[in-house]
Amino acid sequence: xxxxxxxxxxxxxxxxxxxxxxxxxxxxxxxxxxxxxxxxxxxxxxxxxxxxxxxxxxxxxxxxxxxxxxxxxxxxxxxxxxxxxxxxxxxxxxxxxxxxxxxxxxxxxxxxxxxxxxxxxxxxxxxxxxxxxxxxxxxxxxxxxxxxxxxxxxxxxxxxxxxxxxxxxxxxxxxxxxxxxxxxxxxxxxxxxxxxxxxxxxxxxxxxxxxxxxxxxxxxxxxxxxxxxxxxxxxxxxxxxxxxxxxxxxxxxxxxxxxxxxxxxxxxxxxxxxxxxxxxxxxxxxxxxxxxxxxxxxxxxxxxxxxxxxx
Amino acid sequence: xxxxxxxxxxxxxxxxxxxxxxxxxxxxxxxxxxxxxxxxxxxxxxxxxxxxxxxxxxxxxxxxxxxxxxxxxxxxxxxxxxxxxxxxxxxxxxxxxxxxxxxxxxxxxxxxxxxxxxxxxxxxxxxxxxxxxxxxxxxxxxxxxxxxxxxxxxxxxxxxxxxxxxxxxxxxxxxxxxxxxxxxxxxxxxxxxxxxxxxxxxxxxxxxxxxxxxxxxxxxxxxxxxxxxxxxxxxxxxxxxxxxxxxxxxxxxxxxxxxxxxxxxxxxxxxxxxxxxxxxxxxxxxxxxxxxxxxxxxxxxxxxxxxxxxxxxxxxxxxxxxxxxxxxxxxxxxxxxxxxxxxxxxxxxxxxxxxxxxxxxxxxxxxxxxxxxxxxxxxxxxxxxxxxxxxxxxxxxxxxxxxxxxxxxxxxxxxxxxxxxxxxxxxxxxxxxxxxxxxxxxxxxxxxxxxxxxxxxxxxxxxxxxxxxxxxxxxxxxxxxxxxxxxxxxxxxxxxxxxxxxxxxxxxxxxxxxxxxxxxxxxxxxxxxxxxxxxxxxxxxxxxxxxxxx
Numbered sequence: 001x002x003x004x005x006x007x008x009x010x011x012x013x014x015x016x017x018x019x020x021x022x023x024x025x026x027x028x029x030x031x032x033x034x035x036x037x038x039x040x041x042x043x044x045x046x047x048x049x050x051x052x053x054x055x056x057x058x059x060x061x062x063x064x065x066x067x068x069x070x071x072x073x074x075x076x077x078x079x080x081x082x083x084x085x086x087x088x089x090x091x092x093x094x095x096x097x098x099x100x101x102x103x104x105x106x107x108x109x110x111x112x113x114x115x116x117x118x119x120x121x122x123x124x125x126x127x128x129x130x131x132x133x134x135x136x137x138x139x140x141x142x143x144x145x146x147x148x149x150x151x152x153x154x155x156x157x158x159x160x161x162x163x164x165x166x167x168x169x170x171x172x173x174x175x176x177x178x179x180x181x182x183x184x185x186x187x188x189x190x191x192x193x194x195x196x197x198x199x200x201x202x203x204x205x206x207x208x209x210x211x212x213x214x215x216x217x218x219x220x221x222x223x224x225x226x227x228x229x230x231x232x233x234x235x236x237x238x239x240x241x242x243x244x245x246x247x248x249x250x251x252x253x254x255x256x257x258x259x260x261x262x263x264x265x266x267x268x269x270x271x272x273x274x275x276x277x278x279x280x281x282x283x284x285x286x287x288x289x290x291x292x293x294x295x296x297x298x299x300x301x302x303x304x305x306x307x308x309x310x311x
Numbered sequence: 312x313x314x315x316x317x318x319x320x321x322x323x324x325x326x327x328x329x330x331x332x333x334x335x336x337x338x339x340x341x342x343x344x345x346x347x348x349x350x351x352x353x354x355x356x357x358x359x360x361x362x363x364x365x366x367x368x369x370x371x372x373x374x375x376x377x378x379x380x381x382x383x384x385x386x387x388x389x390x391x392x393x394x395x396x397x398x399x400x401x402x403x404x405x406x407x408x409x410x411x412x413x414x415x416x417x418x419x420x421x422x423x424x425x426x427x428x429x430x431x432x433x434x435x436x437x438x439x440x441x442x443x444x445x446x447x448x449x450x451x452x453x454x455x456x457x458x459x460x461x462x463x464x465x466x467x468x469x470x471x472x473x474x475x476x477x478x479x480x481x482x483x484x485x486x487x488x489x490x491x492x493x494x495x496x497x498x499x500x501x502x503x504x505x506x507x508x509x510x511x512x513x514x515x516x517x518x519x520x521x522x523x524x525x526x527x528x529x530x531x532x533x534x535x536x537x538x539x540x541x542x543x544x545x546x547x548x549x550x551x552x553x554x555x556x557x558x559x560x561x562x563x564x565x566x567x568x569x570x571x572x573x574x575x576x577x578x579x580x581x582x583x584x585x586x587x588x589x590x591x592x593x594x595x596x597x598x599x600x601x602x603x604x605x606x607x608x609x610x611x612x613x614x615x616x617x618x619x620x621x622x623x624x625x626x627x628x629x630x631x632x633x634x635x636x637x638x639x640x641x642x643x644x645x646x647x648x649x650x651x652x653x654x655x656x657x658x659x660x661x662x663x664x665x666x667x668x669x670x671x672x673x674x675x676x677x678x679x680x681x682x683x684x685x686x687x688x689x690x691x692x693x694x695x696x697x698x699x700x701x702x703x704x705x706x707x708x709x710x711x712x713x714x715x716x717x718x719x720x721x722x723x724x725x726x727x728x729x730x731x732x733x734x735x736x737x738x739x740x741x742x743x744x745x746x747x748x749x750x751x752x753x754x755x756x757x758x759x760x761x762x763x764x765x766x767x768x769x770x771x772x773x774x775x776x777x778x779x780x781x782x783x784x785x786x787x788x789x790x791x792x793x794x795x796x797x798x799x800x801x802x803x804x805x806x807x808x809x810x811x812x813x814x815x816x817x818x819x820x821x822x823x824x825x826x827x828x829x830x831x832x833x834x835x836x837x838x839x840x841x842x843x844x845x846x847x848x849x850x851x852x853x854x855x856x857x858x859x860x861x
Contacts, residue, residue: 032745
């Protein structure tokens with residue numbers, strides 16, 4: 001296991017490096033500069049600014065200093081907001097985006113698994129059909145459409161919840177619902193079909209024959225096996241939720257990281273683009289790694305690595 | 312049944328858990344009213360009828376350093392936290408503010424400002440002339456890289472210092488006495504007092520700034536001299552104002568607090584307006600139609616216009632008649648009525664409404680309607696132009712705009728109009744905003760969209776964009792007569808003559824038509840009926856000094 005972790009770690013670093021390089025290349029390929037706008041700055045001032053941000057140096061020097069900044073994790077000040085460093089922006093936005101993302105995943109996992117399980121147990125019953133209809137709707141409706149609808153209905157028309165911002169637990173409900181619906185639907189469908197298959201297995205029949213309570217059968221035996229597909233897609237789902245936060249954060253005026261990521265590209269704010277991209281990719285790569293470990297733990301039959309002496 | 316119950320309980324438990332992990336508690340202590348009976352929401356009784364105005368700043372301010380912001384998102388707020396020598400009145404005229412007396416020499420070159428005795432900073436210290444010197448030099452310092460520095464170039468020595476070629480000591484501003492500030496200009500500037508209402512000319516407390524170079528980044532270090540003080544600032548979330556008791560005119564200020572949210576999405580802003588979380592909102596484009604008749608809607612002029620530029624070095628727009636043909640084929644009235652539907656005024660010349668001359672009349676009224684829809688004339692001009700150039704077929708025309716729903720709608724309207732009136736098939740091209748800005752300045756576009764927002768209330772601000780070689784020109788158009796007119800305008804001391812020349816410049820521009828205007832800008836906002844007195848200047852930033860909430 002140890003060797004596996006080390007190997008994965010090296011691969012993770014390599015992945016992040018490749019992503020960082022690609023971003024750097026793309027960023028500098030796009031025309032436009034951070035100092036370009038409707039007004040033109042005095043050319044002397046523009047030259048001074050470029051010197052300060054080292055944008056007048058040859059590209060390979062910029063690349064090297066940028067690599068250095070990744071290693072030391074210090075991306076310098078933002079170009080658009082010279083008084084704030086990229087690290088400050090990340091430190092401010094990440095906890096909030098993380099809260100939103102984690103809450104969403106928890107809600108999606110729980111609701112999805114429960115819904116899928118109930119649907120499987122009450123196969124072809126009313127619950128099953130409702131659950132699956134909900135699943136199709138949940139997958140089809142884009143989360144930003146859902147978000148606006150929720151605000152319109154629950155906040156404006158019925159006045160049950162606040163419309164936007166992120167200042168109390170009540171404020172969290174609508175954004176989490178909007179973001180979690182899609183993943184819930186996917187997980188529900190997957191759990192249901194996987195559960196249906198597992199429930200026909202011999203060992204389940206055996207457990208029933210032994211006289212175990214239905215709850216114990218489901219929780220201790222069936223779920224563990226049925227959840228394999230869910231864990232498989234969890235990795236990609238994380239990426240989807242992550243990108244989903246960009247839109248949801250904007251609609252609900254949640255001060256997370258997504259805003260910096262998107263705005264910095266429009267502003268050609270190079271330090272922020274690099275900082276947020278590297279941060280996001282590192283986070284995603286790390287989460288995928290965790291998912292793979294969980295995978296191995298969940299099903300002992302899966303060997304993540306080849307032991308010496310194996311055929 | 313038992314397993315259902317257990318599953319349900321577990322689900323509920325985790326949902327509650329995740330809700331309880333919220334540790335965020337912003338400066339807002341607004342309690343959300345979950346139990347709602349009836350339509351009318353009383354303003355929170357628990358605040359003892361404190362007048363709290365709830366506004367939306369849209370985004371985090373770029374900076375509260377008066378020299379750096381240069382956008383509405385920073386200056387709408389800053390205009391109420393600080394104050395310059397003069398402030399725009401409710402009628403948009405520059406009036407004495409921090410300065411109580413203004414003296415001008417005969418030749419219009421030297422201005423002397425006497426600062427009020429009771430003009431104080433929010434920390435109690437008096438505002439001194441040296442604070443203005445410090446603030447203005449900070450703005451002109453090339454290291455500050457202030458985007459607004461060009462506004463001060465009529466001050467003697469300013470441009471040299473800002474370009475790195477002169478010294479700070481040579482900039483002709485001086486604290487003659489502790490409370491007397493003197494400025495020397497290099498040419499008589501009609502709009503000088505108007506220009507210095509701009510936030511980049513605010514004073515900076517020299518003592519505070521020299522002690523702490525980042526005084527403007529947090530609420531507890533911020534010091535201003537305006538009607539309000541900054542009491543809280545949670546970055547990217549919100550900031551709060553409270554009435555500044557040290558303000559010289561504090562008696563006029565009626566509001567106790569202003570709470571600013573930072574909601575970027577226009578639909579969400581409107582929805583928060585509907586749920587009473589905001590008192591003022593913009594109008595989302597999709598709802599403009601229905602809301603235009605609302606009694607809560609305010610439609611005010613904004614000095615600026617939406618126009619299109621020709622590249623006069625690229626065929627077929629090298630020919631003046633062809634340019635005019637395209638310009639006259641545009642139906643401005645139709646566009647504002649059926650395409651943008653935002654209550655704007657159709658453009659009739661380059662200078663919009665809001666500029667009153669020495670004769671007391673609107674510039675636009677005196678100048679008259681210089682451009683408008685005329686299908687017949689457009690067709691005949693096109694034929695003549697083509698004959699002059701020897702075209703049997705018009706070279707392909709590409710219309711470029713920066714990505715945005717509004718620009719797209721207008722571009723498509725223009726495309727269909729050109730087809731209908733001139734029989735020309737124009738190709739549309741949309742480009743991302745930053746790339747567009749760069750490429751337009753590199754003269755890559757044949758026909759491209761543009762806009763102009765006035766920095767100060769004088770027509771020359773817009774007209775001087777088109778002198779030869781100006782970075783605001785971007786059409787490669789060069790006319791010696793126009794250049795001379797603008798130069799003369801800048802040196803003319805006789806107001807009436809100067810106004811006459813401005814009108815000539817506008818007419819010349821419209822005749823040569825390197826650009827054609829579409830519509831003038833306006834400011835459309837929704838305000839709750841309990842709100843009054845918010846002043847939005849056509850040129851300038853939001854003023855809350857006289858605002859009130861019942």
